[in-house]
Amino acid sequence: MSDPSMTTTGTMTSTRSLSYIALFAAVIAVFGLIPKIDLPFGVPITLQSLGIMLVGCLLGPKRAFYTIGLFLVAVALGLPLLSGGRGGIGVFVAPSAGFLLGWWVGAVVCGLCMRQFMRRMPDAKGKSLLIAAFLSSVIGGILAMYLFGILGLMLAAHLTLVQASLAVLAFIPGDLVKCVICAVLVQSVVRGMPAWRLDRD
Template identity: 45%
Template sequence: MERNLTLVALFAALIAALALIPQFTLAFGVPITAQSLGVMLCGTVLGSKRGALAVLLFMLLVAIGLPLLAGGRGGLGSFMLPSSGFLIGFPFAAFVTGLIVEKWQGPSLAIVGGVASVIGGIIVLYAFGIAGLAIALDKTLLESAALVTVFIPGDIIKAVLAGLITAALYKARPASVLSRA
């Protein structure tokens, strides 16, 4: 139990640390950051439940005002921005990513982790992000979907990295990848 709490807190801190990588905010108000890589890793390494808990802890810390989002943002106002759909989708993305890694005992953990990251960390996350953009910007879902296409190449790279990092961690310390425990 203590180990699980420690890992949940550690991965919440990882998501926060990935905000320190310089961001680039697009014209429609959504920044390109490395934090979605942290969300993917929460799922691939910790599994569905622990991964979602790590993201929820991160979101709680943001909600109480800690400046943990890219650009030093934090507080309840962060949940009212054009990017709020992505933020709200973080725990769902981590959960789905982790669930796929837990259930699919596929050919290689790098492939399973990468595919799970694409499904959970891109497709699921984009569903929330597109809905949030449509509401915040008063656009149709199709118009909002067109806006997020700029994120696809970078997010594919993050998904590949998540798979490779998870596989390397599993090779070095199998017991540390809880999604496979």
């Protein structure tokens, strides 16, 4: 016979996971409503990729996968959730479509990296936690994301690898700033909610 307490615990865990997935998908959508920020060197940045980094670092790879999937399904259904009020199937065939797939992969990679960092240093706090979250954000939120973004530009806009790479190069400083912000926010969550698990699957 199955243990009723185990069934109840499993149901609570599933409900909590669904709540986190819906909450963080909404956070990404809210970040898309924030107007672009013009950096001093003339390059505008939006905050939605910060949401991708946070999803990966805080929820882990599995929940990150479902969160970004939920968000992209909502976009595909026509909800104007992307920065600038964009939505619909058309955004998935635009030159920037590679970045949307990159968001999905990048969030999972962030989660995988964060999980490995935290399992190697389970008592990480302060500076070590900041470094772990920053590195996870760089690897998933920049390297993985830009890989798919560049490939998307090459296919959709018929650019060479060099041309596509140069086209996105100017946005990297802004994304590095977002990596720092992500690390600070992750540390703040851990301080405010000590039971929050950063090594989750």
